[in-house]
Amino acid sequence: MAAGRGAEAWLGGILLCALGCGVCWANSVERKIYIPLNRTAPCVRLLNATHQVGCQSSMNGDTGVIHVVEKDQDLNWVLADGPHPPYMVLLEGELFTRELMLRLKGTSRVSGLAVAISKPSPPRGFSPGLQCPNDGFGVYDSDYGPQYAHCNWTVWNPLGNGLSYEDFHFPIFLLEDANETQVIKQCYQDHNLPRNGSGPEYPLCAMQLFAHMHAVTNTVTCMRRNSIQSTFSLSPEVVCDPLSDSNVWSTLKPINASRKMDPADEVVIVATRIDSHSFFWNVAPGAESAVSSFVAHLAAAEALHKVPDALTLPRNIMFTFFQGETFDYIGSSRMVYDMERNKFPVRLENIHSFLELSQVALRNSSALWVHTDPVSGRNESVRPQVRALVETLLNSSLGVNVTLQEVSQSQPLPPSSFQRFLRARPIPGAVLADHRAAFQNRYYQSVYDTAENILMRYPEGLSPEETLDYVTDTAQSLAEVATVVARALYQLAGGTGNTSAIQADPRTVSRMLYGFLIKTNNSWFQSIIKQDLKGLLGDEPPQHYIAVSYPVNTTQLVQFVLANLTGTVVNFTKEECLNPERAPGADKEMYDYTWVQGSREPNSTSRVPFCVQSTVHLTKALSPAFELKEWGSTEYSTWTESRWKDIRARIFLVASKELEIITLVVGIAILVLSLLATYFINAKAHVLFSSPGDVAY
C-alpha cells in the first residue's frame, strides 16, 4: 500500500512537472505563426480635467498590413494607393513630426504606428512637449502679469510640437531594439513589396498592437466611474489612477518633523524637479530636463554638509526634490497646499528665500542665467530682498568657471516650481538655468534627452568601475554649478565665513550622473541601498516618469543618495537602527535611521552593512485636486493615467480572404456530404451488409 502510494505520488509529480513545463513554453504552433516584439514601449492614455491625450487601440488589438515609410512619398501608398488597407505604418524616427501625425490622424486607412527610434538623435531637435509647458498652472494669469501669461513674452520651448498632448485613435509603439526593427523590415521586403508592376500578393506581412485603455473622456468622468465602482461593486474595476509619488526633502539643521517650525525661524529653500516625460509610457531619460538639475542639487547638499559651521547658521536650508513637476506641478502644488494648511513642519511664513535649479547642463560658454519674477520684483517689500539674493548669487561665482548673468528684469520666470510658491505668497527667489530665453534643450521631454544630449562622453575601453569614477566634462561643469549654488546658499543662510573652501566634488557628480543616466546597478548605488531593495537597480538606463504606483525607483534612489551624502554613519546594531527608540542617543523625531547594505569587502562576497542617520524625509506628492475631490479643478493638476490589461505587439502573415472562404466552403461541403452519406448507408444497411457468413449485424 505504501509503495503504491509512493508510486502514485511520483507519477503525480512527474505529471505536474510536465504540465508546468508545457505552460512555460509558448505553444509550438503559435511559434510557427507569430513573432512577438519584446523591446517596445507603448503610448498610453493620460487624462486631465478637460481632455484625454495619448493613444487607444481596439479591445482585441489592431491589425494592419505593414508598410515601411522611410521618406515622405512612401506615405501616399498608405493614404491613397495601397490596395489592402488598413495599414500598420513603420516610421523612421526622423519622420515622426506633427504634420505627418496629423495626416495619419485624419485617415481611416491607418490602424497603428510603430516608430523606430532614430540613432543618432534627429539633428534638428525633437520635442513632443508643449511650446509653453505647464501653461495655466504657473503664476502668470490674467490677474498676475497678464502680459507674461501663455508665453506671450517668451516662448520657452520653440521646438515643441505638442504631440504628447494630442489624442490618437490608433495605437503607437516605440521600437527600441534595432534588431527587431530589422526583422520587421525583412518581413516587409519578403512579402509586402509590389512585384512586376502589380500589387503585392497574399500572404502579406502584418502587425498587431494591443494597447486598449480603459479610461475615456477626462479625469472627471473616470474618477466618477471609479467612485461608482468602489461604492457598489465587491471587486471594483478601477479605470484610471492619479499620477502621484513622493517628494524628497531634507534640512541642513535637523528639525522636528512632527512639530511645526517656530514662526521666527527662517528657511532658505533650494528646489529641483526629479521627473520627466516623453511621448511613450515609462520612457523618460530626462537628462537635461531633470537629472542634471537634481544631480547638481545633490552635490551642493553634500558640499554644504561638509562646512564646519553648518549647524550654527542663523537660517536653515531645506533641500527639496519635487516629483511630478512635468504634469502641472504636482509635487510643488501639494507642498504649498500642505504648508498653507499647516500639515507641513515648515510654513510659508518661514520661507526667507527660494532658489531653484532648472536645466543647467548645456551651458553655452560657461554662462548661467539668473531668472527672477518681474511682477514681485516691482513689489516694494520684496524687491530689495530679490536684489540682495541676486547679488549673493553673482558674488558666489567669483573664482569658479561659471559666468552668472541676470536676464532682463522684465522677462518672466521659466516654467519652475517657484511659480507655485509665488501663487501663494510673494517670496524673493530666483531660478538658475543655462538658457537666457528659449531652452537650450532641443529634446525637451522626449526619448532623445539622454546622456548624449548633455554631452557625456567616455573614452573607449573602460570597465564599468572605471566608467563610474571617470570625471567627464559634463560632470566637471555640473560640479561648478553646484559649487556656486552651495556658496550662495551658505551666504543666504547667514553664513559669514570664507566661502572659497566650499567645493562640490566632481567625482560624486560623475558617479551620480553614471547612476542616474547610464546604469543604476553599479557598486556605489549597491552599497547605499537597503538590503531588501535589490530589485531597485537595473542594467538599463533608468527612466524618470512619475507613474501611478509609488515610490518609483528614482524617488527611492534620490532618497538613498541624499541620505548617504548628507547623513552621518552611527555605530548602531541592526536592531537598534531599525528600532531607534531602543538605541541610546538616537533621536527618532529629528532624524531618520536607515540600515544600508554597505560595500563589498575586497576578495569577499559579503557586505559590511551600517546605519545612516540623516534628515531625509518623504512627503506625499498627490495633487490637491484629488484630496479635495475637485476633479475638474483648473487650479491644481488633475492628471491621471488610464489602466489597461494587456500591452504587447507581434508580427505574422495574413492570408487572403479568398483562401479563407474556400476553406470554409470545403469544410461545410464535407460536413453535409458526410452527414448525407452516413444517413443513407445507415438506412440501407440491411441491404448493403447482407451476405451470409459469421456476421450478426
Add this chain to the structure above:
Amino acid sequence: MTLAVFWGCTCIAFGPALGLCLVTVLRHPLRVIILVAGAFFWLVSLLLSSLVWFIAVKASDPGNKPLQKGLLIFGVLFSVLLQEAFRFLYYKLLRKAIEGLVALSEDGCSPISIQQMAYVAGLGFGLMSGAFSMINLLADALGPGTVGIHGDSQLYFLTSAFMTMVVIFLHTFWGILFFHGCETQRWWEMAAVVLTHLIVSGSTFWNPLYVGSLIPSYLLMFAMAAWAYVLSGGCTRNLLQRLQGQQSETSPQPGS
C-alpha cells in the same frame, strides 16, 4: 486565420466523424458508453507513451539535433505499439463485458454484438486521436495570423485537417479489423493493422512534403475501408444490386 478557417478546418476534420456519431452512435446509450471508454483507453495509451518520450528527452542533450530526431522517431514507434496494445486490452475488456451483458439480458442474447463494439471502439479511438491532433491547431487558427512567417507552408491548417479526418477513419477501420482478427484468431490481421498504423505515422515524417503523407494515408484508408466492408458482411454484388434496385423501382427485389 479567423473564424472562417476555424470552422472550415473543424468541419473538414470532424465532419465525417460527427456524421457517424450522430447517425449510428448517439441514439444508443450502450454504444455511447463504449465510445467514451474507447476514447479514454486511447488517452491513457497516449499519456504513458508521452511520459516515456518526455523522460527520454529530458535525460538527453537538447542541443543534439540528430539525437532529438531519433528520439522523436522512437517516441512515435513506441506510441503506435502502445496504442495497439491498448486496443487489444480494450478488446479483452469488451469480451468480458459481453459475458456480463448476456447474463443481464432477458433472452440470453447480448444487445450488442462484438462487431458493433469493434466499430464503436475504433471510432472512439479515432475521435480522441483527432481531438488531440487538431484542437491545438484550431485554437491558433482563431487568431489573425497564418503559418508562414518562418518559411513554413501556408497550407498547414488545411493539410492538418485532412490528415485528422483520414486518421479518424483509419482508427475506425482498424478497430473492426483488429477485433475481427482477435475473434477469429487470425494474427496476421492484427499484424496488418499494426503495420499500417506504423506506415501512416511514419509517413508524417515526410511533412512538410504533404504529398508524401496525405496520399499514402488516403490510399491505405480506402484499402482498409474495403477490407472492413468485406469483413462486416458486405459484398460488391449487394452494392451493385442496390444501385440497380434504385434504377428499376418497379421490379420487386427477391428477399434480401
